[in-house]
Amino acid sequence: MGTHPIRAAVILGAAGALAASLGTASAAPSAQTVPRQQPPDPVLVDCAWQPEVRPEAFLIACGDGNSRLAALDWERWDAQAAVARGVNVVNDCDPYCAAGTFHEYDVIVRLDRPDTWEREPDLAHFTRMSLTYTDARPEGFPSTVDYPLWD
Structure with missing residues (x-):
């Protein structure tokens, strides 16, 4: 010491x-x-009623498969919205859908309007999808298309 x-x-x-x-x-x-504990971010409900987060692909036209999203690269996914760049693959149905040709169009995908999912009340799901075509787009389509999403 x-x-x-x-x-x-x-x-x-x-x-x-x-x-x-x-x-x-x-x-x-x-x-x-x-x-x-924070509630989880909203999900995207697919055609088989499965919750998805940041999927690489998504079927828009569940009934006939004539419109789908592919190569999705998510830049944002949070409690308010989700945004991705990807490709909308659309059948031109010419001369009819079974004999049509699929074409690819670059899009920006935005999911928003989250709400409680009736099937799983502990989860929120996005209720609207907006596609903005960044170059060419399917004939007769506006540059931005809004789709209500199922519950």
């Missing part, structure tokens, strides 16, 4: 008391440190 044994003993004692009190205080739970 060197030439000042009393001063050293007082410092060591104070340090020990401080450490003990901090250990007791940090062991007690605090309302500020208890994490709140």
Whole structure:
């Protein structure tokens, strides 16, 4: 303890008391440190009624398969909206759908209007999909198309 044994003993004692009190205080739970559980981000409900998050592909036309999204690259997916770039693969149904040709169109996909999913009330799902064609688009389509999504 060197030439000042009393001063050293007082410092060591104070340090020990401080450490003990901090250990007791940090062991007690605090309302500020208890994490709140955040609800999961909304899902996209597919044709088979399965919840999806950031899917690589999505079937728009469940009945006949004549419109689908592919190569989806999600830039955003949160509680308010989801945004991806991808390709809309659409059948031109010329001369009729079974004999038609599928064409690819670059799109920006936006999902929004989250709401409670009736089938799974603990989950929210997006209720609207907007496709914005960034170059060519199917004949007769506007540059942006909105689709209501099923529940």
